Amino acid sequence: MDPGTTQDAARITPAEIAALRRALEIAADPAVPLGPNPRVGCVLLAADGTILAEGHHRGAGTAHAEADALARARELPGAPAALRGATAVVTLEPCDHTGRTAPCTQALLEAGIARVVIARRDPNPQAAGGIDRLHAAGVEVVGDVPAELAATAAALNRGWEHGLVHARPLVTAKTALTLDGRAAAADGTSRWITGPAAREEVHRLRTTCDAVLVGTGTARSDRPTLTARRPDGTLHPRQPLRVVMGTSEAPDLPAVDGAGEALHLPTRDPSAVLATLFDRGIRHVLLEGGPTLAAAFLRAGLVDELIVHLAPTLLGAGRPGVADLGITTLAQRLDLELTDVASLPTPGGARDLRLTLRPRTTPAPA
């Protein structure tokens, strides 16, 4: 949020920065489902900077973060007087519309909140307007938060925000490749091209996505569980929907206690799959299928982010990591923009790279 657009040039205080960190932490509670609602956290501070109460949103139909925090504050001795003149620190602009719950702006004003710190403006045109409403009522609004915290607030709901803008889920494609672009050796063996650090990262990635998607080919050959596990083998609290797409025969995904629901979508059309998943409330899809699935989504322009775990090893032959893209000459190449490079060290000394890329919006220079 650009502070220049607000009427106040109020500065965030150290106590409010600490409260915002806490609000971001509780918003990301792994017990909260992902899906079509944003994750939001709220911390209420007394005039002296001490925490009065905290709250967060727990998914569709439950109280918004502000309402949750206010309800907790009202259980305290001295409430509601303590709320008069208090500050609300929120990870997302308070809503100003009546949905299944009343507008948060109204709740904050009724409680007598005098100052609101907001890490991210609501991109949802239906819900936005909160800042203007609070301003109009004389509340001091602080939108200039440290860049790192603004980025965390943006990342928290990036699937949800993507859905508002594009009406389809955000798609992250993940692949493990050798230096020469192979996803498997000539005999089909592919476990493991990358080291334990890269594999653990995939499990963490699964917990941040609503759904994991593979093709029938991968379902047949790898029999993946598509669960999000910790290094010790136990399941993360949040498990993705497990989706297999394709018209070929494929075995059921292995039944695992605590795993996400399994779904088979009998189509080869990436757009159709994304539309179905969006209707089910899915906002972020992790593409973990093989080269054919990755190529189908890339050809359709439906990959928003590509994460490549690159292993410093050569095979010289075997299954290419990306299947035919319909490209025959260099000028038609699919240019990407490298947004991040990190090394993933392994105790024994092997070092995979993680490359994060997104499609280029402008042509690459020659």
Next chain:
Amino acid sequence: MDPGTTQDAARITPAEIAALRRALEIAADPAVPLGPNPRVGCVLLAADGTILAEGHHRGAGTAHAEADALARARELPGAPAALRGATAVVTLEPCDHTGRTAPCTQALLEAGIARVVIARRDPNPQAAGGIDRLHAAGVEVVGDVPAELAATAAALNRGWEHGLVHARPLVTAKTALTLDGRAAAADGTSRWITGPAAREEVHRLRTTCDAVLVGTGTARSDRPTLTARRPDGTLHPRQPLRVVMGTSEAPDLPAVDGAGEALHLPTRDPSAVLATLFDRGIRHVLLEGGPTLAAAFLRAGLVDELIVHLAPTLLGAGRPGVADLGITTLAQRLDLELTDVASLPTPGGARDLRLTLRPRTTPAPA
């Protein structure tokens, strides 16, 4: 050089550090040919730290760096008295044997040099022993130089040192790949996969190698000049020998004024090529051929260093960057060790990666 192995625990002085930087700079003079002699620089310092003279070696049959510097010092007014008690700062341990020139140790002792700073011990058993000889004659020897300068001294002659140990040239293979491991599109187009920064780097790399090697296939399809050029198109002062290997027909390399000599070796055997080049005094070969040549050297275990310019782009089809290595299953993979990762930005925003790798000496952990 490990200072613990010398009898003195003498510390290098700031004036000596500056002199060593200068000695390394003049040793690397681009007018000096590479090949079978080490590049060496020498700076003579008076007792008060001022520079008396500097010298460097200019290739087989010419004066050694120490002799060159001493000869220049003797042309000064006040010589030879000024040399009594002076310090010699050298990039390589002074030789102690009589070859085409007299031993440098003897020359230093006769001149009355009292202290010698040495950036790198001579790995050549024929020439080594200089430190011991100087010590025995009562000269103070300083071997503990800053790590960065020791590394520069080592890098200066790494082809030469490799030749002493392995009796064949050091081999650096360089390749430009897409993210999915392609070296060319399906129709053979490959110019340019990488951006200008990566291409400029290749030219700089050529000036640091004695020879550039391609296969007849590349000579036919790309008609490369194999010259080392600056971004403005002019030639670098030092040009590599230009070698084409293979038994197929290949056109002569383009004639370019100022380019290195061209050589066609009618064999497909990497060992035979390296033996021939070694006999010609070549100590560092840059492999720039296509996937077949790279694979032949990799299969033979004759790649010491691999430099990959990785472009953030996808082709989905086309010529693989590395041809068949005879590997059929993942367990046989050719593991490498990633020693460096750097990004090569291009003004327009494209960013290639440079990965530097070497073969692993121990198996990679699972």
